[in-house]
Amino acid sequence: MAQAAITTENHGVEHHEETSTGLGHRKLLMWSFLGSECMFFGSLIATYLVYRNQSKVGPWPEEIIDVPLTTVSTFVLLMSSLAMVLALNYTQRNRPNLARFWILMTAALGSGFLGFQAFEFTEFFHEGLTPRINLFGTTFFVLTGFHGAHVTLGVIWLLVMSGTITPKGMGAVSLLATLLAFYLGMVGVLGMVDVIPDIEGSPSVIIFIVGVASTVIAGVWHFSMKTTMSVKHQAENLEITGLYWHFVDIVWIVIFTVVYLVSAGDGPHLSEGLLNG
Amino acid sequence: MNLFRSSLLRRRSVLLLAILTPALLSACILDSNQSPFKTAGPVAEDQKNIFIFIFVIAVVVFVIVEAALLYSILKFRQKGTAARPPNQVHGNTRLEIGWSLAPIVFLVAIAVPTLIMIIDQDRGPLDGRVPDNPLVINAVGHQWWFEFEYPGEDVITANELHIPVDRAVDVRLLSDDVIHSFWIPQIAGKVDMIPGQGNSMWIQASETGTFLGQCAEFCGEAHANMRFRVAAHTAEDYQAWLDGMRRAPVTPEPGSDAAAGQLVFAQNCSTCHTNNSYKPAVARAERDTQIARQNGFKADPENARIISAPNLTHLALRTHFAAGIEELNADTLKQWIIDPDDIKKGNRMSKQAAIYNVPGSELSTAEVDQLVAYLLSLTPAAADAVVEVEGPGSGSGEPSAANGETLFATVGCSGCHSTGTNTLVGPGFSGLSDRAGSTVEGQSAEEYVRESIMKPNAFIVGGGTVSAMPSTFGAQLEDGEVDDLVAYLLSIE
């Protein structure tokens, strides 16, 4: 998604013209994209709910789900939304240094969330929950994995934004923060891959992800540093980034409720599959 | 719900139909050999009548609307070159309300009988009454044939469903592989057979005869050739068929082709085809055996030499074979065995069976002839000629390996296990006695083999939690029989 808002920022023709609604084209695009994303996550969550308590063998959610841990990671992600609000606020008030700080803070908190997810995936995997062991594993990993992928993309996007927010580019501290956040983000993605180590062709997946990730880091960061934009442009772009980021957070609240809070007590006593033998 | 069985309405509908669609009459078009309009049971009859009711309404609407369209085109066609445009009418609210409400009247007329019939047909096949003494039949879809089990009767067969006439039949629809759909157009509309989901439907035949059925959900390569037949009998004939299905077949005369064919069958066909489910224990185990065969296939679809396949018990009673597409006689059967694709394109047998795929396993011409002779001999022996089959291992004390050998073939072991070294679904048993004692620490060979039969999941060679082997043998076999079986297994060289 990183490209959608940025790619379209310089479409040119209508740049100076009033739009029929007064809303910028790119912002409207993001709203319609988020409408689409609602159906995307709605379908994934529906899949989880349809298959809830349908597993025929364990491990069961009651053995796996750790609500306190995930509450902490949820808190971290929600704090990133606060940081996002502050970042946008400072951008609109034309305070590039503070804005950059809060953008990077948003990215760091997002990466922290991904770190929790990577830790969680690895833990679950060692406790015997894999995507192919039962329906709980299948639906859990695919749902939370796709959410994690969205957060990862959001982090990359935020880093691009932090590069464009000031004319002089980023300093060494920012660079370090960037790489650290990326490292955590990629661990999150690789945590998913680690769960399916025995799939046929898994080297291709891992090599692909690592390859693209490093190219993303090098390429996006390099060129975003050399790209400058007016403050007005930055503010609108960051607002669009923020829409995406807040949406991903809201989706997590739903997932946290459905997958963690509601399902934490699910076990074999509820599973039809076991009753049928 | 007798609205549609009211002969007055039906006659009127048919009359209207005849007037409005001359094609129907002139070409006698709806009289194929599986036309839902040649009804032979109350379910299809109701479905036909509600269709005609809706169809007549649709034709009326069609005529009115198309006439209005045609009239307005012809009437308002521009003549010459009109300089001034017509009156620029933008709409008329009263008209709009009118033609929004008009369809609702028609739709209510359709919806009410529809809803009543949905509920009625859910309750029972005839007049929405819950039937008193329905016959329950399990129908199982396979790629690409049908299996029919009569639970409680210890009868199981394939591709030809036998039912008594005028009795409600509760067909429980299952599938062991993909989604199929069970459809006997002259008796009832279709309901899907979905793996992991137990559907059911009511059927009832109102006349004796043979009716065609066909799989109606696309299910893979040979979907078009997945057909079956329903034979509706009088209650006596039905009972006679059931009894016959439980009698042993005529024993082939020693030295005849059929006798030789029996051996060919045992060596080349019996892994996938059961032909002895006239024995109650075999009939009861057959579903599990088929599932085990199917699991063997799923484990390695490209190279599996085993797959669930039609039950051939008393094959010669059937009129057709190859999922109902070919008449059964010596010529067609021979053609089938030589090249199954010649008769049923896309069949599984030619892809999986060793005799077509493993060099050196091909049948000789003589063997084919013997096999045909044997298969066509598979009919129940006359009722009085049957000697009660002795229950093997009747608990005389000493385990008998000979009884065990019989059990090995009849209970279904041989469907998945060879007595050689090759793995079918389960491992081959050659030299089992040498390794059984040392497989699980602290268990003797006898204890280990016994436990493996009774509780297949207790220990699985090579790991895993669920064995492909059915865990039902413990319930099926008597203690003495298990002793016999263990003795036999440990005697295999």
Next chain:
Amino acid sequence: MAQEAVISKFPNPFPRPKGYSGIWSWITTVDHKRIGTMYGMTAFMFFLVGGIEALIMRLQLARADNDLVSPEVFNQLFTMHGTTMIFLVVMPLSAAFFNWMIPLLIGARDVAFPRLNAFSYWTFLAGGLLMNLGFAFNSAPNAGWFGYANLTEGAYSLGNNTDFWVIGLQVLGIASLAAAFNFLVTIINMRAPGMSFMKMPVFVWMALIVQILLVLAFPVITVALIELQFDRLYLTNFFNPDAGGEPVYWQHMFWLFGHPEVYILILPAMGIVSEVLPVFSRKPLFGYPFVVFAGASIAFMGFFVWSHHMFTTGLGPAATSAFALSTMAIAVPTGIKIFNWIGTVWGGQVRLNSAMLFSLAFVALFIVGGLSGVTHASPPTDAQQQDTYYIVAHFHYVLFGGSLFGLFSGVYYWWPKITGKYLSEKLGKVHFWLMFIGMNLTFFPMHWLGLDGMPRRIFTYSADSGWERTNEWVTVGAFIIALSIVVFIVNFFKTSRSGEVAGADPWDARTLEWSIPSPVPVYNFVNIPQVETLDDWWAKKYPETVAHEESHDSDTEQVAPAGAEDLQPLVPKVSPEERLGEDHGIHLPDGSYYPLIAGFGLAFFGGSLMSAWWLTLIAGLVMFYGTLGWIFEPVNDPEDHH
């Protein structure tokens, strides 16, 4: 412009091309009209492919027990015929008209995101090619356009057939979604001043509704395809009954997408018909707000009827009844549309040329398809008709008799605007009558075949079934349709060489696109028009008739319109050199290579998932490069602007 523009030091080996002629100007174009033309041409090519697939199937079925093709090939043919006609023909043909006509009808110079538009096209093309690539490996998709699990799962669908289908659809889905976002923003945000929603042409309304349907329905199939592909690749359990997965859940997801998809296919054609009927009746659309509202409610209700595709899956009487009722309810707004179209013709001055004939045939044939739909909205009857040729007949009446007739109507109607020349009326009428007769001969007998018990998707039937004679007629009909398409192709080539030149407003039409020259200059409008009323161009030409209409009474004396020739000068004369618009101070974005690279990179990446990891890596890098270049590409080459 300069201080607002993004200045980038991205090393750009492909500077934005500037020319407006030559093959590369087409490949790199971001002009909505050229992209529309490419959509149209490509979709027509796929139409021929899908048509040939249909003809082979008809040859196979013309005889009982025929062995012209093997069951495997037949299964590939019907799968690809369905998939092609839906995703590679009707949807992109609609997209061709969206591209061409939405900006013209709302008075805009382009769509909101020109490069995203090019990306949509190239992704569509690459996805379509990827889908058909299966034929080259003898593993074209073979599990039906609906891809029912668990037939599509690993054990029952060996080889890559289903992978081509899943990945091809995913790529096409991305193309459709990108286009949908683009048109959605264009319609909502770029209407000419004064054009409120209720002054928008009906075609634009239907386009808007279709985009909303796409945005909401496609993610559902995306998720379903992801789940299926994960089952196939990573052995997850979504549709694996052995682990408790439910194959029927695939059907729910597929049809939750699939039914709105039906309206995605038909609403653009309904929009075209709602433009053509008023023009050739010289009357406004009867009941405009009702037609718009009916379209919107059809789309809304389309999300609540999906299970009528699944009446035989054992939903239980409660769900079955509910979906039967909701399905029947859709007949109401559909009826409203049909009645209003008839009301439009009523009292008009009907000119029966090719465009009008196709539109009228749309109405006539859609009535048949709609009514046969009502018959199997009743689950007890559907139990007999589901998965028979009756259903095939039904949806070909709405998709062929409906969508395709509507789209061909659009072709004849807008051809002069697009090319500046008429299509030959004589050949057009031959085309129409051959297609109309062939269509009815093909699909009407299918009703009887289905009622007579012939199932769908069977590669053969037995000689004693009694279906052979009817099937022969169906096959004859199919070849008559093929002949009509040949006539259309002849018409295309003949008129492109020596067609009669059409003026700016050859049909005396009603909407904004006819107020500008034919063919349309690259910048569309010299001045963005100020819109005052529905059918604004008509109101400007015939102000008296509009004033007259407000006085309600129908039998007051008609006012003679100003001579149409007086209005022609509204159209500026433009020389070809001027067409780039620089003389008018209009700046248009230059072309770009990156949408092409990103689009093909995406399909390449998807396809490479079936092959070696290093190919995946290369494909991923290509896709990534295309995206990166796109992000950092300047609007126009900066040095040219100063």
